[in-house]
Amino acid sequence: MIVTHSGRFHADEVFALAMLKFLPEFKDQEVLRTREADDIEQAEIVLDVGGDYNHEKKRYDHHQNSFTEQRTNGIPFATAGIIWRHYAESIFKQMGLEADNEIQFAVKWLDAKLIEDLDAVDNGLYSDDPRPSVSLLVAMMNESSDEPEKQQAAFDKAVNFASDVLKNFIQAAINQAQVVTELEAKLDTLENGIWVLDSKAPFKDFIQNRPEIQRVVYPRNEEQFGVYCNGKENHLPERFRGLREGELSKVSGLEDTVFCHKSGFMAVTLSKESALFLAKSV
Structure with a gap:
């Protein structure tokens, strides 16, 4: 009982x-x-x-x-x-x-x-x-x-x-x-605080207590790539925030940007290379 x-x-x-x-x-x-x-x-x-x-x-x-x-x-x-x-x-x-x-x-x-x-x-x-x-x-x-x-x-x-x-x-x-082991195996791609993933996986909780990971570049779907920032201190630069497509492309010098969130915690592009460029920006 x-x-x-x-x-x-x-x-x-x-x-x-x-x-x-x-x-x-x-x-x-x-x-x-x-x-x-x-x-x-x-x-x-x-x-x-x-x-x-x-x-x-x-x-x-x-x-x-x-x-x-x-x-x-x-x-x-x-x-x-x-x-x-x-x-x-x-x-x-x-x-x-x-x-x-x-x-x-x-x-x-x-x-x-x-x-x-x-x-x-x-x-x-x-x-x-x-x-x-x-x-x-x-x-x-x-x-x-x-x-x-x-x-x-x-x-x-x-x-x-x-x-x-x-x-x-x-x-x-x-x-x-169930993706912890998979994500741990991918940590060797971490370089200068930027972590590049080659497949979509639920990584956001995984990185919360890993301050060495500052920003993540990852495929959102078959057409888009994302940049996700681990903590407010790693948000993307002010000059990108709140901009979309043409405006963001003009400021960044890229041709395939989609948008950057107004807080700077994430951004979306159409190519891995452009996402990596934004992730490396200071």
């Missing part, structure tokens, strides 16, 4: 439960929403309630003063992040990812894209932030009524929603991770 708390639900424990349901050992387990100590004691796994964190005993609460763990970026763990930390590798293996470096990349990618935000909201870091978020969407799925049956139905609907969201994120993480 899996136990989590009764009353209003939050994205934290909803997503934690949805994660566990990807694994065969938890998929068909009964879920009980309660705060009763006897029920918590008898549960096989406890989420977000009970005042205890002990992985060996499968107790995963984070509200007690004794729990102070946080990520290297300062975002503290909540139950979603704790469950992800302990079970993410198993989830990806269950979904067919095998290589260790790909799994590690996927785990970190999804944590940064989704889980750490759930944890931050649950720990009150964004309590005054008016932005819509996944946490807000889940919170709004609570019933206004206090009737237990209606709230249970709302909770079940929220878990299904979280499962669908996670499934899409997991597949995206797998897609990203």
